[in-house]
Amino acid sequence: MRKLKIRAYTLFVFFYAFALSVGASAQSKKQAGNSAYLFAYFTGNTKDEESIRFALSEDGYRYKALNNNEPVISSEKISSTGGVRDPHILRGADGKTFYMVVTDMVSAKGWDSNRAMVLLKSADLIKWTSSIINIQKKYPNQENLKRVWAPQTIYDPAVKKYMIYWSMKHGDDPDKIYYAYANADFTDLEGTPKQLFFSPTNGSCIDGDIIYDKGKYNLFFKTEGNGNGIKKAVSNELTKGYVLGDKYLQQTTDAVEGAGVFKLNGSDEYILMYDVYTKGRYQFTKSKDLNNFKVIDEEISMDFHPRHGTVMAITAQEENRLMSKWYTAISVWQGAGNIAIKKNNIVIDSVAKTVFLPVNYGTDLKAFDPQFSKFASVSIKPIGKADFSKGPVNYTLKIGDQAAQTYAVSATINNNPVLSGYYADPEILYSNKTSKYYLYPTSDGFTGWSGTYFKTFSSPDLVNWKDEGVILDLNKDVSWAKKNAWAPTAIEKKINGTYKYFYYFTAAQKIGVAVADNPTGPFKDSGKALISKRPVGTRGGQEIDPDVFTDPKTGKTYLYWGNGHMAVAELNADMVSIDTNNIKVITPDKTFREGTEVFFRNGKYYFLWSENDTRDPDYGVRYGFSDSPTGKITVPENNLILTKLPDQAIYGTGHNSVIQIPGKDEWYIVYHRFTRPKGITMGESAGYNREVCIDKMEFDENGGIKKVVPTLEGIKPIK
DSSP: OHHHHHHHHHHHHHHHHHHHHHHHHHHHHHHHTOOEEEEEEEOOSSTTTSSOEEEEESSSSEEEESGGGOOSSOHHHHOSSSOEEEEEEEEOTTSSOEEEEEEEOOGGGOTTOOOEEEEEEESSSSSOEEEEEEHHHHSSSOTTEEEEEEEEEEEETTTTEEEEEEEEEETTSOOEEEEEEEOTTSSSEEEEEEEOOOOTTOOOOEEEEEEEETTEEEEEEEOTTTTSOEEEEEESSSSSOOEEOSSOOOSSSSOOEEEEEEEOTTSSOEEEEEEETTTTEEEEEEESSSSSOEEOGGGOEESSOOEEEEEEEEOHHHHHHHHHHHOOHHHHHHTOOOTTBOGGGOEEETTTTEEEEEEOTTOOTTSBOOOOOOOTTEEEESOSOBOOTTSOEEEEEEETTSOOEEEEEEEEEOOOSSSSSOEEEEEEEEETTTTEEEEEEEEOOSTTSOOOEEEEEEESSSSSOEEEEEEEEHHHHOSSOOSOOEEEEEEEEEETTEEEEEEEEEETTEEEEEEESSTTOOOEEOSSOSBOSOOTTOOSOBSOOOEEEEOTTTOOEEEEEOBSSOEEEEBOTTSSOBOGGGOEEOOOSTTOOEEEEEEEETTEEEEEEEESOTTSTTOEEEEEEESSTTOOOBOOTTOEEEOOBGGGTBOOOEEEEEEEOTTSSOEEEEEEEEOTTGGGGSGGGGGGSEEEEEEEEOBOTTSOBOOOOOOSSOOOOOO
16 A cells, blocks of 8 residues: 555656646747747836836847836726736746736835735737736635735646735734635636745745746745845745745845846846835846846846836747837837937927937037947838938838838937936036046935935036046945935045045935045045034924035135025034034025025125925026125025026926136036926926036126026037
């Protein structure tokens, strides 16, 4: 009897292993026919962002959004909440059916608000059928169920069914990963959910992702609330026996979630990607053994900002089908690859069929190749260099099975914005030590102004700027604050014959100071906040936006700051401390919001400030003047000197600094604006997707500041 049992067990193991090998072999054959990748993702926590979006790549590294980064499936039609998140996409065992599962959730209702997931099925990746599975309604004894998160699907060749696994939280228990099999139609779950992984620490586990490799099931997951990183458990069997590894696999100290693993086509290498959700970015890593990962961020590019998604390999035919349905001329033009193009500022008119390419100073427009990004399914003529110096060049574009289109493409040198990428709150300094100009901006583009580091840029002429890298990182260099790196200011001082640089910055709504021997750093933080509370007599506002100014009459140096109030105090001789008993509030009038800037010209002290909110298209700059660096400030009529220019799609012009060319009565204003042209369409997000610009500032015969016209052309190099 025992021999029969042993023999039966041996046969079971053999056939189970055979089933796995057949499944792996079939998957390997499918992999061999694949030539591209489909990325399914969502983009954020607002209702319109909680939708399924698609992007394509032909190499697994460079991705382009389909449908102009708009949803490809209506969340309203497929969900019970009106929103979906965390899409996982899978090719079926037959090679031609596709499965997708998503969290049925609108985050604005609360992180413990959802009880359901959505199952989707498609034969062509275009049309999808869907079913809502509400765990609380479907199963008994689920009264204390709080949430159902991040479902995924894997084919189980042993039982020839699709297993869905997801995390759930009940009451005060931690999040746990469960599983159940889908029915044959992929419209419902069979049986009762069972716990898939048992954490030895009883810690929360979410965002599971299972990859079968070399006879092992590798379960990647996030340790929610306990490190907020990625760990892995391994088993010989799909539904049980997972043993936890001892190390975190993410290659960053930032909190991450949404691990997604996929194999590169024609390779033995895997990509592990995850959502660095506190920074609004994705990180990609690569591995051959699924244990040791190397960051490859420098090889990755995306024209969108994904949240928790997954990647699936696809064939050339499937790529063409998706391109024909959802890729657009806008995506092609925006994908221009020449580094001379200011990519964030490309202007496309789909009705008039025109494209405007702003390019850097010094670009040869007589022989310029935009290097339009294209897939195998895209053809563009002409190719190579063209003469843009005489006007627009006609390009004929064909995408997949779509009809050909002709666009008139023009290219013009635009010196604004002066920096590539998103930056704001610019401070400018001229260094006598190096005879160069330096910009010290806020690093922008982070949701909710959540940046944590500062950079600087140098230039000999105010037009050609060099990225000098990070000069202060809150996480590494500052002990008293780790968030909201905003609005710095800097000053050069010669002390005992040696140049010193003092850098005042905002962090966690407080003001600190760091010191360096060179304008590019490295800067060393003083170790504590210089300004940490509101001045006496003020209500509301924040202690942000420092400005530093040395009075040429007395040699005294003053620090200004405030949001909702303008405060000033003299800095002590050490430049890193102030007498808090001598803080004075000199708010000019009710238009003052933030962003103080002070300079001296012809016996007058000029005070500039920003009105309204940085998210407001009407964010602009006003000014006043005084006979003293500490006020009282006289506010002239018509003192709004910098504001939006709607006919040029320029909005949100504010938070400025001012630079005088050494030895000349020649002045320039440095400010930020909404990213152009899309900023005005971004709502409040425009307030943290800003760009730095420079334009000339002039005075009338009475010393009044003339209105500054914000331009696209910017200024010419200063000699």
